[in-house]
Amino acid sequence: MIAKEFDYQRPATLEEATAILVAHPGETTRILAGGTDLVAWLRDDAVAPDLVVDIKDIPDLRDIRMEGDTLHLGSLTTFTDLIESDIVEEHAPLLIEMASTVASAGIRNRATMVGNICSAVPSCDAGPVLLALDTTVHLAGPGGARSVHIDDWFVGLRQTALTDDEVVTHVTIKLQEHGGAYVKLMRYAGEDLAQAAVGIVVYPDHDYRVAFGAVAPTPIRSARIEEALAGKPLDESLIAEVVGMVPDEISPITDMRATAEYRTHMCQVMLKRGLEAAVQRLAGIGPAYETRLI
């Protein structure tokens, strides 16, 4: 049971939602989408809001669509929605490779990808992939709409650029020909948080994006590794060079799920395999997305 009492509202429109948030200054409000983090945190007393605003009745937030070369994902898009979307499968299978590793089917049916980056735990699976895809996060607030590049989204442990009176409406990803990989280290197959994770995107002409999860207070992108790779075809010596940079780029902790040393070592292994897979996928020679790389 949840010990702390709170009020609950379920607005039918975005305007109503932001009006509710604005009308409760100084109170702790939490936005509820899938609830798979929030309800667990409520039970743990990790959060104690006065008001929970359930945004699931807002119809505009459910869309998955292409607008030209840009993928639009509404903030209520669940991981199951991603996995079952023909649009995502055709244009961004990397998102499905990521989504299929999230928790279990019963969680994926409920948990939203945007909720994942709003909870912003270090191990959030969507983090490294959305970083590598140069995602833009779109928000609505009392002052209207604004957008935040994913590089500026994660500001600290469980902290994001979202302010108290804003709602994330959707994310957009500008897509071009690419190969990607999401490599996730887990204690066992099937259902676990990432012990460490690597998200990679490779564009033509040797243009790389590299991000890590669960090895810093937030998901992080490595500009230094990207620069070292830029413009160069991937070969053994280049892989060795960037693998050698990994320990300086991440700051893993030792906890019950893994030691810092193991996380660092495996990030190096996963970076190598992820880069190789992403480059091969760009060239159309597999391995297929969702193939386990570790």
Added chain:
Amino acid sequence: MEVEIKVNGEDWALSVAPADVLLDVLREQVGTKSPKIGCERGDCGSCTILMDGRTVRSCLVLAVEAERHEITTVEGISFEGLSPLQDVFLSSNAFQCGFCAPGIVLSATELLEQNPDPSRHDVQEALAGNLCRCTGYEPIIEAVLEAAKGGSA
């Protein structure tokens, strides 16, 4: 708050607080005891129910969120006798203590509706979030594959 929820085809008007969790309301107010109280954080799957036909963890859903949604538990798929899937579980003695059984039956029911011809890996993936305290996974996986071969859930 008053909420209307359909549980196993029956309309319920329930008086709940926003902090009431669906699992507790189903067990205590509706009297549906098949969803079990396990880890209460979405890891073990013993509280699994179907919400509009898809599995969710009822320990991670507020009762107020279920308003106007259709909830199905194991009781609800057994009105006209056991489902073919349940028959296979029974005949092959696939469960030991049975605590995980309602959640596993519902997860497998969802799987076979989405994918009538699952591979062994598909079954493992679909059941990955349902922990069996007796660790009797092999007979459970075999039973789901057997039920799929039989043609329907």
